[in-house]
Amino acid sequence: MNVLFAIATGIMFALGVFQLLRRDLIKTAMGFYILFTAINFLLLAVGAFDGQIAAYVDANNQTAAQPSDPLVQALILTAIVISFGSYALLTAFIVVSSRRFRTVSTDGIDRLQR
Amino acid sequence: MLFYLLVSLGFAVVWMIVTGQFNPGGFAVGWMISIGLLLVVRPHPRVIRASHLPRQMAATVIYILVLFRDIVLSSVDVARRALSRDMRLQPGIIAVPTQDPQRREIVTALSAHNITITPGEMVVDFDTENSVMYVHCLDVRQSIPIAEAAQSRRLRLLLNLLGDRS
Amino acid sequence: MAIQDILALVALVFGLFFSLVGIVGLVRFPDVYCRIHASGKVATLGLVGLLATSALLQPETALKALALALFVVITSPVASHAIASAAYRQGVPINGDRDELAGQRTNLTN
Amino acid sequence: MTPLVNTAVQLGLIVMIILLMPATYRVVIGPHPSDRLQAIDTITTLLIGIIVLLGLLQGSALVIDVGIALAAFGFIGTLAVARYLSEGKVF
Amino acid sequence: MTIALIAAIPFLLAVIALPLRRWLSTSMQGGLFAVSLGGLFVFALAQSGAVSQSPLAFALEWVPQLGLTLSFYLDGLALLFVLVVSGIGTVIALYTGFYFDDAAKAGRFLAMLLAFTGAMLGLVTAGNVLTLFIAWELTSITSFLLISFYGDEKARAGALQALLVTGGGGLALLVGLLLLGGAAGTYELPQIIASGDVLREHPWYSIFAILIFLGCFSKSAQWPLHFWLPNAMTAPTPASAFLHSATMVKAGVYLLARLHPALGDTALWQGALVGFGLITLLIGAALALRQNDLKGSLAYSTVSQLGAFVALIGLPHSEGIKAVMVGILAHALYKGALFLTVGAVDHATGTRDLDKLGGLRGVMPGFASVAALSALSMAGVPPLFGFVAKELLIEASLHTLPLLVTLGVVVLSAVFTVGMALILFWDVFMGQSRAAHSEHHLHIPARGMTAGPLIMAALSLALGLGIGPLVTPLVQPAVGKEISLYLLPPGGINEAFILSMIALAGGTLVFATRGIWRAWALPTLPTGQDIFQAVIRQTERAADVVLHSQNGRIRYYLIVILLAVIALMSTAGLQNAVDFTRLDVSINGATDVLKIMLILLSIGATFASIVFRKHLLAALALGVAGYSIGGLFLLEPAPDVALVQFLVETLATVLIIMILARTSEAERMAALENLWMGSRTGLWRDIAISAAVGIGVTLFALAAVTNRPDQTTIAQWHMENALPQTGVNDVVASIVTDFRGMDTLIEISVFGMAALGILTVLAGARSSSAKPDASEADADETPIYNFAFSDALNRFAARVVLPVALLIALAHILYAGVAPGDGFTAGVIAGLGVALWYIVFGYEGTRERLRWLRPAAMIAVGLLIALTNAALPLLFDRAFFAFTLLPVELPADIKLASTTLFEIGIFSTVFGGISAVMEALTHPKEVETL
Amino acid sequence: MNVLILGTIFIPLGAAAVSLLFARYLKVQHWLGFLAGVGAWLCSLGVLAANLESGPQVYRLGGWPTPFGIVLVADLLASIFAVMSTTVVAAGLLYALGCKDKVVSYPTFMPLFLCMGAGLNGALFTGDIFTLFVFIELMVIASVVLVAISDNRLGLEAAIKYLLISSMGTLFLLIGIGALYATFGTLTMADIARLLASGERPLLAQAAAVMLMCAFLLKSAVFPFHFWQPDFHTTAPTPVHSVLSSVVVKVGIYGLIRLITLMFIAEARLIENLLLILGVISIFFGSLGALRTYDAKRMLAYSTFGQIGFILVGIGWGAPLALAGALVYAVNHSFIKSALLMITGTISSRTLGKTARLSEIGGVGQKLVYTSGLYFVGGIALAGVPPLNGFISKVTLVQAGIAVEGWLVLGLAVGAGIITLLYMMRTWQLIFQQEPDEHTKTKPAGDSLLAPTLLIALCLGLGLYAAPLIDLANRVVAQIGEPQLYIQAVLGG
């Protein structure tokens, strides 16, 4: 399975980068989002150590099964929240860009030059 | 006051279900939390008469049973059509009056909910001014004859449930 | 085999059957409104079946399964209605000649 | 859980997974946005079902919480999209 | 100690000059500072006895790590310069007292001038090359200020040019001095001078010598770096007289003379100094003759003179040092006086143009005599001081250089100089008055203005006559060996005398035929000015290339960055890091099948989101992809992550649809590209970059999964300690709220700030107090919604879902430790309940019905609760964020711990944040809460 | 006194929350913010003092043993950067008190500003690589919002660009963190350093080093990761700009130093060579950009780009002397740049359009003698003219260059230095000496000059009394030269 996960993250990154490079800001935002989903996936793929059960412990029954790495999960949780915050901000900016610059194209917001 | 009591009790039950703590402790915690929640949110109270409560309870139980029966019937009906070769569909949209003299929103809502769950019918839109629901039917031949009768049956149940019929 | 295992199997088959039917309807039915009838309600019942299976096989999940079932039963018609309403407002034509909403629609929005 | 039931649940899981495909097919072909929305709503329902079965297989009561959340958000997302389709706005 | 005062006092005077300008008139200021500088002069003169015995030194530790010591060193050479600076400074200050009409302006000028004086005195008394450099730079800066004093276009350009040339030279000098210090092992001047043998043999010798030459040549205006000096003549004339003829430009000469014992008498030294010095001597003299502007003329003649000094220092066997010292004195006197005269003429007539001047002897008799004496001294007419200087120059040249060079360069320059001096005097003061200034209201200078120049002119005469007794004691310590000075050669007429007489005669001839000379088109000589301008032009062109790369297009920026990272990553050797033996391709059970399905689904849906042109479809496809990833998390099994992923995915989808709703279709369509028909090269480029990134990440992930350990001790520890130490079953929850609680606190701060940001950008940016400008108001106009969507059924659903959502949220908080979900999921769930209200009821409807909803306050309170939870243990002498279990028995398996408080804080922040986002997005006009 | 580390982070964060509650009382909010800034400043000074007295300070959050919990580590390197940051942030807050920008009156301004400061200090003090990411994000998000709501309407454009580009940096950082966790199974920097040093060197370390380096280079806006910087900084509100362009860009520098002195010591030579090349290019790009751009604020932003290049060159040379030079340079540059930005801000606050466009601010300061003097001193300080602190930076760096005999780079760097002098003095002439155009209209009063005055005084002080800073820098370098000290302080043993 780990090969598949590795390749899948690569493909997700490639798709995210491609989407990020679109002229359309909304598509760009989607690319942003894909990339952050992909990075969470990557963290899971490379960091979690092939869990068989969820990372829950119980006082009375300790199983021998390998739990999914809880630390990676915690990191992913944090990364999700932060990237979502950034993403929400980006979407709000797109709305304001539409109001202020009358465009949602990345090529359209190029007043800052030189 | 009675309204808040009932709502808080209802919330407490929901709490117990949601938390999986169906025990006295869970109820106590749920009830306290519900009261706290009501203190913050303060919904608009509805007048409830204690004398009507038992009948309302009964109506509620009946309503839920009927609802469940309707779901099953509707699903079976639709399943038959979906699996049959020609599907025997004759779709169309018909107007169904809500018939509630007081035109209350809750009644409309619950009626619509009920209709949408019943066999092959689904509310597409409301005309609030004229108290009409526009219902899409999978088979108008089957639905039109029973539509109004079914609606008055549902309305009776609802009014019972809401404790309106004295 | 315990009784609840048998019941669970029945519920499982029940749930799978209605899920399947819902999907069949989703694929076969002629227009969006009909498809909503099929998938929106039938798949709901399918889910209830699966939830019952879960409740029977794993009693500790029973209450949450109940909560989920209630939630789905309450919200599913609303979603169906909202989608149908949206479709109608978008001007998706209905399959069939009887449409009492036609013409009324203009009064309702805008 | 007896092996028979376990096998049945596994089979059920596979059936549910297979069912995702025609639903996805409907998402792809549409033809109207509302078709796709309905199909996605259905997929959500299927996913909840899958989650429930998975919970059974994993012997874990935990995942059903995820199912509840998924149901709630699927519903709200559906309403948001429906409103967008109806009126060109979400809020 | 006292010698430190020499440099310090003028700085102090500069500081008091600024406030004094409000109280004192111009002449009082001039007088005051003239007296002060005069006192300094006298003080310095009084040191001469002691200095001639042994040099005075004083050092103050400053920045020992840099070898920077505030050390002063007063020997004969320094003293000579101190005398020149303070003496001329006295005259200049006096003159300034009559030069400006505006006391404030005079005060500003004097402050700068005094600061310069301090810097210059510091330069010549510095005993450490770094101290010297500091003073050196300060002279450049003060010079810049003085040149730029009037602030007009020309003044600014001239000042900037001077600063660039001398500052650039300064940088070279700095490096040179640091290298020199490095080679000598000290920055102290006396030691450096003493270690000449080491330095001349040092491998760095040529590097630091050249760098020091660069510094000195730029400062002392040697060809080809001389061009800044004439352009610096935009400075007020007293400054030109002081800085650009008498003192600052001689700093280079000073430093060369100073380092001569240490670095001199090598081929490089001789070649560079003599070569550049002689070229400068000749070019300066020739160009001086051809200027119409009096100050320009004087400037070029100064250039010429500086060239002579530099060449003299370069002569072998220290032959020229004596001539340099005498020359500096003589030049300072006559050139200073001439500058001041020109300043007075300019002041009086309003012009410095030779063609417009003439016959001023009648109206300015005092200055006429000053000009006469000084011009004769400059021309080298005996018995004036200038004559002695010229004699010494020619003599030194004769002794060491080929005769042809002496004749062709030194004598020829002298010829030009004589001609120029005569022109300067004759054409301004003799002849007849010109129309230009006779019409002009003549502004006869105050009598006091003449005083200073007269003193200088008189000194030119007196020192010439009394050369032996008066000048020898000053110059001898500076030269550092026994010398004898005389007006007329003791051995009778010698070659030098003859040559200087020839020069006089030739110069007179030049003067007589000046019409021809001045009209004669000289061949264009290569000047540094052209090179300078070319350098500036090329620099600006390079700058334009740089700025061109800042083209404003984000896609281009991203591509460059990605390419850079790809290039850098390609060096990391990832392909070697993959351990192919550990690749695992096995598939086990339905779960793995499901995983594969979900992977395929997520990739397919992501791909669909790219190819779908309709944004809505793309958004929905993205939602499917996100849900699939959520499913994969669930299968890991990581239920907590899956839960959050589902939640966030829903919100994200809602957000994208929100953008669609709030941007116009036309704008969106204009932005959209046609992937299949558009510019294919761009497409292929993007595909190539994406593929490269994808391959890189794949390799990376393969390397990671094949290299990682099977289990980490750290995760193991968390698994073992979650229950005993934090009392929860959900290890992820214990990490999130306890083991790594701070991450979560900061994370919710990020979330809260993002939400506040959204609120501010979309709603708060139009604060109720400030009126939006017309265009913005127009642009921000959003229609009031109608609530057709808000029908009975939807309202019913919204009303039911919100309380249920709140209950579920509270359940997540209280049971965070035993089930998936925590304060964060609780906040999102409650927030989604509120979102549903906004969807169904709209902004007005929701604000009206949910009055308890105060997003910003909820964020604030949430953060405060979380912080309180973290900080409370500090009161009990426990660690920040320490875990505490509350010792209360609660029913229904509820455990209250500090964590619960934290979860409540998280909930409040996140709930508030999402509500804030919803409020911002739906907000029609302005925000009321906050 | 390791508790004081908390103060530098959580005093501003707490004040952000409280000030949000006082949204309706702008004065209260602003003073609260300023006091929090001063509080953080005092704490950072305390941390530095404690450090000098008794070595690296370590705070284990929650009391959990390292490496299982998060640890805050204040060694000398972090402390000196923190003192620099808190000083500038406090000055920025002081400036905000007297700033007339509309954005300053938004109720969310103060909380965002304080969060930026908290994120900054947190990023410096954290001993955990993942927490570093979290703090950096706090800083990024707060600053992005502050720029987006700037009075300059183009702030939004810059914010969008930065958000997108910065997200690249975040990705690199997370990939790097993922690689480190996957190979070493730990997030504590000291632990990673210990494992890296212990010899068993997994192959992924190099990839992680590259990714982290890219992330830090992006945060410091080093060529070719710089594109966002001129836009983002120029459009920022003055108080924000003065923090962004001086200390926020240094976080990347800090990270790079940590990277090569603590963790990737084996890869250090490679990274240093790369930094040298990028540093020189940055020097030229930044200096040339500053020379020809159209706006006084933008000029300073480009200038920062170039100055960061100088610091990188110092780091790239690698020798202890050079590293100390880079540190001295970094600290001095922060104060100078911050002061200059504030002064430019006061000038543009006097124009009607609140602009710093060179075509529109000519002669605006003609009557403002005091401002003119401040700007002049700041300008020559930036150009490295003695006796200001910029000179000290320059000399330390050049001495280091001589010591390592990096002739080519030294020559190039020194050559570019003259460009700084050119653009600073030309702009000074333009603003303060030129006769204003007849259409140039100015306001009678602008932003308060108190904060820049204090900073300029600091610059002068650090120039005249430079020994302590250099001493400190040398001690920092000596300390980071022995990573064992850091590792032991964190992990014990």
Ligand code: NA
């Ligand atoms: Na979290």
Ligand code: NA
């Ligand atoms: Na949990």
